[in-house]
Amino acid sequence: MGRAPRDPAIDGTIVPAAAGGSLMFTPDISLQTLRAMKERFGEKIYGRYGFADAFNPTMVDDTDVIGIDVALCFRRREFA
DSSP states (O other), X not given: OOOOOSSTTOOXXXXXXXXXXXXXXXXXXXXXXXXXXXXXHGGGTEETTEEOSOBOTTSOXXXXXXXXXXXXXXXXHHHO
């Protein structure tokens, strides 16, 4: 994984919606990032409705999916 963040306020949470929302601006990097997240974390981060809203590999799994973030990713994909 790497090392611990220098800032203690950073807890290691990964936010796929950030990469998905950036598709229209950085399609190559965003797709590469989303693929890497899915490959590395599998079903913990990607499920029935797509990517989880956010994911922290060191904490308890949360299966919630927030529709507005998923919609943002789909909308941005149209413009990529």
